[in-house]
Amino acid sequence: MIGASSNRKEGRAKVSGTACYTDDKFVPGAIHGVTVRSQVPRGILKGIHFDDGMPWSEFTIVTAADIPGKNCVASVVHDQPFLVGIGEEITHMEQPVVLLAHPDRHLAEKARNAVRLEVEELPAILDIQASLGLEQVIYGADNLLKEIRIQKGDPETVWDQAAHVIEGEYRTGAQEQMYLETNAMVAVVEQAAAETRVTVWGSLQCPYYVHTALKQLFGLPDDRVRVVAMEMGGAFGGKEDYPSVNGGHAALLAWKSGKPVKLVYDREEDLACTTKRHPSRTRLKTAFDAEGQLLAIAIDFVIDGGAYATMSPVVLSRGALHAAGVYRCPHVQVHARAVATNTPPPGAFRGFGAPQSLFAMERHMDVCARKLGLDPVGLRRKNFLRRGDTMATGQVIREDLDLGGLMDRALDEIGYRDKRAAFALTNEEDGPIKRGVGFSVFMHGCGFTGSGESYLASVAGVEGLADGSVSILAASTEMGQGKNTVFSQIVAEALKLPYEMVDVAEVDTDRVPNSGPTVASRSTMMVGRILEDAAIGFKQSLVQQGFLQEPYTADSFRAGVRQAVATLGSVKCYGQYHKPADIAWDDATYQGDAYPTYSWACYAAEVAVDLDIYEVKVEEFVTVQEVGRVVNPRLAGGQIEGGVAQGIGWGLWEEVTTQQGRMINNQMTNYIIPTSADLPRIKVVFLENAHPAGPGGAKGIGELPMDGPAPALLNALVDALGPLRLDEVPMTPDRLMDRCEEVSHG
Amino acid sequence: MADRITLTLKVNGEDRSLSVHPFARLLDVLREDLHLTGTKEGCGEGECGACTVLLNGQVVNSCLVPVVQVQGAEVITVEGLAQGENLSSLQAAFVTHNGAQCGFCTPGMLIAATDLLNRCPNPTDGEIRDGLAGNLCRCTGYSKILDAVHSAADGVAR
Numbered sequence: 001m002i003g004a005s006s007n008r009k010e011g012r013a014k015v016s017g018t019a020c021y022t023d024d025k026f027v028p029g030a031i032h033g034v035t036v037r038s039q040v041p042r043g044i045l046k047g048i049h050f051d052d053g054m055p056w057s058e059f060t061i062v063t064a065a066d067i068p069g070k071n072c073v074a075s076v077v078h079d080q081p082f083l084v085g086i087g088e089e090i091t092h093m094e095q096p097v098v099l100l101a102h103p104d105r106h107l108a109e110k111a112r113n114a115v116r117l118e119v120e121e122l123p124a125i126l127d128i129q130a131s132l133g134l135e136q137v138i139y140g141a142d143n144l145l146k147e148i149r150i151q152k153g154d155p156e157t158v159w160d161q162a163a164h165v166i167e168g169e170y171r172t173g174a175q176e177q178m179y180l181e182t183n184a185m186v187a188v189v190e191q192a193a194a195e196t197r198v199t200v201w202g203s204l205q206c207p208y209y210v211h212t213a214l215k216q217l218f219g220l221p222d223d224r225v226r227v228v229a230m231e232m233g234g235a236f237g238g239k240e241d242y243p244s245v246n247g248g249h250a251a252l253l254a255w256k257s258g259k260p261v262k263l264v265y266d267r268e269e270d271l272a273c274t275t276k277r278h279p280s281r282t283r284l285k286t287a288f289d290a291e292g293q294l295l296a297i298a299i300d301f302v303i304d305g306g307a308y309a310t311m312s313p314v315v316l317s318r319g320a321l322h323a324a325g326v327y328r329c330p331h332v333q334v335h336a337r338a339v340a341t342n343t344p345p346p347g348a349f350r351g352f353g354a355p356q357s358l359f360a361m362e363r364h365m366d367v368c369a370r371k372l373g374l375d376p377v378g379l380r381r382k383n384f385l386r387r388g389d390t391m392a393t394g395q396v397i398r399e400d401l402d403l404g405g406l407m408d409r410a411l412d413e414i415g416y417r418d419k420r421a422a423f424a425l426t427n428e429e430d431g432p433i434k435r436g437v438g439f440s441v442f443m444h445g446c447g448f449t450g451s452g453e454s455y456l457a458s459v460a461g462v463e464g465l466a467d468g469s470v471s472i473l474a475a476s477t478e479m480g481q482g483k484n485t486v487f488s489q490i491v492a493e494a495l496k497l498p499y500e501m502v503d504v505a506e507v508d509t510d511r512v513p514n515s516g517p518t519v520a521s522r523s524t525m526m527v528g529r530i531l532e533d534a535a536i537g538f539k540q541s542l543v544q545q546g547f548l549q550e551p552y553t554a555d556s557f558r559a560g561v562r563q564a565v566a567t568l569g570s571v572k573c574y575g576q577y578h579k580p581a582d583i584a585w586d587d588a589t590y591q592g593d594a595y596p597t598y599s600w601a602c603y604a605a606e607v608a609v610d611l612d613i614y615e616v617k618v619e620e621f622v623t624v625q626e627v628g629r630v631v632n633p634r635l636a637g638g639q640i641e642g643g644v645a646q647g648i649g650w651g652l653w654e655e656v657t658t659q660q661g662r663m664i665n666n667q668m669t670n671y672i673i674p675t676s677a678d679l680p681r682i683k684v685v686f687l688e689n690a691h692p693a694g695p696g697g698a699k700g701i702g703e704l705p706m707d708g709p710a711p712a713l714l715n716a717l718v719d720a721l722g723p724l725r726l727d728e729v730p731m732t733p734d735r736l737m738d739r740c741e742e743v744s745h746g
Numbered sequence: 747m748a749d750r751i752t753l754t755l756k757v758n759g760e761d762r763s764l765s766v767h768p769f770a771r772l773l774d775v776l777r778e779d780l781h782l783t784g785t786k787e788g789c790g791e792g793e794c795g796a797c798t799v800l801l802n803g804q805v806v807n808s809c810l811v812p813v814v815q816v817q818g819a820e821v822i823t824v825e826g827l828a829q830g831e832n833l834s835s836l837q838a839a840f841v842t843h844n845g846a847q848c849g850f851c852t853p854g855m856l857i858a859a860t861d862l863l864n865r866c867p868n869p870t871d872g873e874i875r876d877g878l879a880g881n882l883c884r885c886t887g888y889s890k891i892l893d894a895v896h897s898a899a900d901g902v903a904r
């Protein structure tokens with residue numbers, strides 16, 4: 001079962017048009033919610049005025065003053081209000097202030113513009129530089145949402161003696177997740193016998209995050225709040241933390257009106273107000289000896305966290321922990337900061353901080369190779385981490401790691417040496433088309449950072465059903481990545497049953513335990529492992545209770561489960577995460593095993609640049625990765641291809657343009673994601689190396705492909721065009737033209 | 747101006763007559779009035795193709811089509827592709843080749859690809875890429891969609 005390319009469990013429903021996404025849910029009598037948002041980046045809310053000419057009495061209106069529990073979105077840090085109240089501070093352009101609902105959705109939309117906010121404006125700070133420079137203090141004493149330091153050895157002792165010290169600064173822009181389904185929620189609040197019961201159905205990655213947020217918002221106990229994950233039209237992190245906000249809003253409207261509420265963002269609103277990838281700035285200083293051996297790295301990593309902390313502390317942590325890349329180095333210092341600005345808060349997006357810091361490191365290695373007169377392959381090979389080496393946190397590499405072999409495979413696949421030689425000649429010719437090849441080598445930590453998995457203490461289970469089949473109980477959500485299928489394969493393998501006999505239960509907090517959020521490439525490896533344990537416990541219980549005898553067939557198993565259910569009413573078995581004994585982490589010092597293991601990869605790109613219009617075409621893209629045992633090769637391949645497409649978009653085209661901190665190209669017409677005509681076939685190679693932490697040896701896979709494309713592409717562009725200052729993504733045609741002109745103007 | 751008009755059309759082979767808002771979009775009529783929610787809205791402005799349907803045999807973005815233009819027309823949506831329980835060969839190929847990940851682009855993608863195969867029964871990669879360039883997918887990177895279309899064109903599950 002593990003290793004088979006089983007068909008997606010929900011595939012048939014998806015191709016038939018019967019899969020039910022949030023806005024597809026038919027809710028008789030539902031009213032439609034809209035959100036009135038601030039139109040200034042910073043100020044004090046003085047008043048809310050409702051213009052004449054709207055039948056306001058027909059509307060449900062919610063302001064901060066109505067909130068029954070705490071006006072604060074439960075998150076890593078509790079700092080963000082659901083709605084800003086009068087007298088309180090508005091901190092970004094898209095801040096929610098008033099909620100409206102009406103049976104006619106067109107009228108609701110119109111009414112949104114008939115609410116006027118009276119605001120005493122305050123000066124705003126809108127970017128990293130302004131925040132670090134303390135032009136205004138908008139958060140705590142120093143505008144820092146989070147600060148992390150990692151220290152190994154002392155780079156300060158190295159600079160003076162090193163043969164070469166090379167510095168660089170790199171930047172990455174915001175990126176929109178652009179899941180095809182916008183954020184959407186349906187809420188119902190029942191009040192019976194003085195008891196309030198809140199139910200939310202939505203497009204959301206983490207049902208228990210929303211559950212916690214709603215409990216706090218309404219001041220209700222666990223069992224009065226229910227969250228159901230509907231079919232999800234993509235998420236990529238964009239539905240990790242934001243659903244706590246819009247889920248709360250929908251529930252507030254339902255509670256106030258006593259009616260079911262649909263709150264579905266249109267594309268423009270979704271793009272303007274929901275989370276994005278954090279913009280970043282990385283300064284790198286590296287020391288090498290005369291042979292190109294890495295002696296020291298100092299990294300100053302800063303991300304723009306927006307107006308509230310949201311996921312920034314953890315995004316920063318992952319970024320910091322990946323910042324030194326895949327290299328052995330005795331002296332490493334990482335100083336990482338997430339700064340506050342008056343912009344809509346960014347959040348989780350596939351990669352979660354790692355793409356930003358890895359972009360800097362992998363671009364920088366090529367810059368260094370050039371300065372040292374070495375080729376990028378040789379410089380990397382000299383410095384790769386190997387078994388027994390320690391990373392910046394002191395984590396010892398315990399697995400057999402052959403990054404040189406991984407790199408060689410990718411370079412062979414793309415024909416690196418031949419192409420470089422050939423392009424060096426053809427690029428000398430006059431025509432406008434210049435070609436190049438480039439690559440990046442990187443890793444992605446699997447599961448939550450540090451002690452995250454221990455805090456989560458995730459639980460998942462399996463249940464026998466009356467028809468004798470097996471159902472998986474986990475709060476992990478399907479967003480297209482293939483969780484339904486992969487979980488079913490893992491449990492089928494553990495129970496030695498056909499795949500068809502196992503399926504997943506609906507993700508409903510009334511029914512499934514908290515298996516943790518569906519993030520951090522953790523579902524297959526972490527939850528899959530728990531399910532493996534639960535499945536074995538389930539089988540053992542059946543045997544012990546005399547319902548099953550080993551060896552068994554699918555039929556005898558089915559009969560045994562049927563009988564057990566008939567006799568006992570319900571048969572379930574749960575498993576829980578246990579920290580492997582050989583893993584240790586200290587949050588205070590940032591020392592230890594940052595992740596239980598890593599997935600490793602080398603990505604290589606061939607580009608063709610048209611110097612008449614500065615357009616970049618990606619001609620070929622090769623990915624070679626070591627992700628442990630691959631549970632479902634076709635689904636895993638799809639994850640890599642899709643992630644690479646997003647990485648290419650981030651590297652070349654996807655630019656978030658802002659005005660006063662607000663995205664102004666908030667339409668699909670002017671925020672450009674790759675179409676089928678823009679991409680090459682992406683070659684996917686898996687090198688399997690089973691890891692004991694995951695089920696059947698699997699590691700994490702979902703985020704890895706986001707990390708490598710941007711640096712590989714920019715390295716390829718330098719190969720094509722010569723040593724330009726390509727230190728920023730997206731490298732749009734405009735930006736590329738500027739950088740070319742820098743050189744021609746000296 | 748009347749605030750409702752009577753609209754008569756044929757959807758997936760069935761004659762339908764209903765009273766709708768005169769400025770409604772075909773997409774809304776399908777989703778809200780006919781409860782054919784397979785057709786999706788990804789942008790509402792003709793960019794993503796999630797709302798693609800066949801209108802009198804032509805591919806259109808139903809979010810851009812006012813109902814007044816579909817009076818008496820014939821519409822095929824994703825719900826009309828299967829014959830009863832039997833998926834079309836393209837739908838089946840999307841299942842076996844993992845052409846649908848989150849599935850939100852899939853209904854529009856299937857309609858556009860059905861039309862492509864009608865016009866061009868044995869397309870190359872390039873022809874498929876061009877044919878589907880109006881349908882955005884954020885999940886797949888398109889390779890598995892290409893595989894599915896090729897396999898349906900070949901009439902075999904490759």
Ligand code: FES
Pocket residue numbers: 786787788789790791792793794795796797798807808809810
């Ligand atoms: S919803 Fe019609 S094209 Fe996007």
Ligand code: FES
Pocket residue numbers: 180233234480845846847848849850851852882883884885886
């Ligand atoms: S499968 Fe998700 S958008 Fe295409």
